[in-house]
Amino acid sequence: MLSRQVLRAARTAAPRRAATLHAAPVRCFAAAATAAAESQPPIAVFGLDGTYASALYTAAAKSSTLDATAKALGNLNALVDRDAKLSKILAAPALAAEDKAAVVAELARQAGAGGDTVRNFLDALAENNRLALLKGVCDKFAAIMSAARGELELKVTSAQPLDGKTLARLETAVSKSPYVGQGKKLKVTNQVNSDIIGGLVVEVGDRTIDLSVSSRIAKMNKLLTDTL
DSSP, X not given: OHHXXXXXXXXXXXXXXXXXHHHHHHHHHHHHHHHHHHTSOSSOOOHHHHHHHHHHHHHHHHTTOHHHHHHHHHHXXXXXXXXXXXXXXXHOSOOOHHHHHHHHHHHHHHHOSOHHHHHHHHHHHHHTTOGGGHHHHHHHHHHXXXXXXXXXXXXXXXXXOOOHHHHHHHHHHHXXXXXXXXXXXXXXXXXXXXXXXXEEEEEETTEEEEEEHHHHHHHHHHHHHXXX
16 A cells, blocks of 8 residues: 555656756756856947957956956056056067066056956967057946946046036036936046136037037137138
């Protein structure tokens, strides 16, 4: 009697086990597909530097080091901006192997974050004689990260540096405008360009609002020229 009960229980459980075995691969494949989608850059960036930036984003996403990598590339971008000598070294068409190793080691040290992901990226640039692309990769990686974080760049160009209070007021005003989509966070930068003479040039995403003195002078000159 006991053996018959065990047999009936086994027959009843068999379809359940089969369903579980069939469902498991489906869940695994779905999880793998989701992970693969999440590791892809949210926007397309172009050029050879864009290709490196996209590959770096994917590598950082898969290793869960996106924030650390973004911080490291921000450090490297600032380093290239302020060190003209370094820019010349990176632009050198041919560096000896030992020179490349020394440059990569120093860049990795200056990066200060990112670990193996950033070090492997720098090694790849050096091995392919693409160290000159570092600045461009940093810029395009920052653009990818901004998109991933739902950020929208607000670039304010002025003849002189603006203080924090003024920038904050501009950010508040622009955030309430139709130029900013719902759920977007503004990333404010202040660029100084004395050529605009005075006033501001405000860029939000792909839109530009030119309130500069130089623009008004140019319009006035055109009006006078057309009139005369």
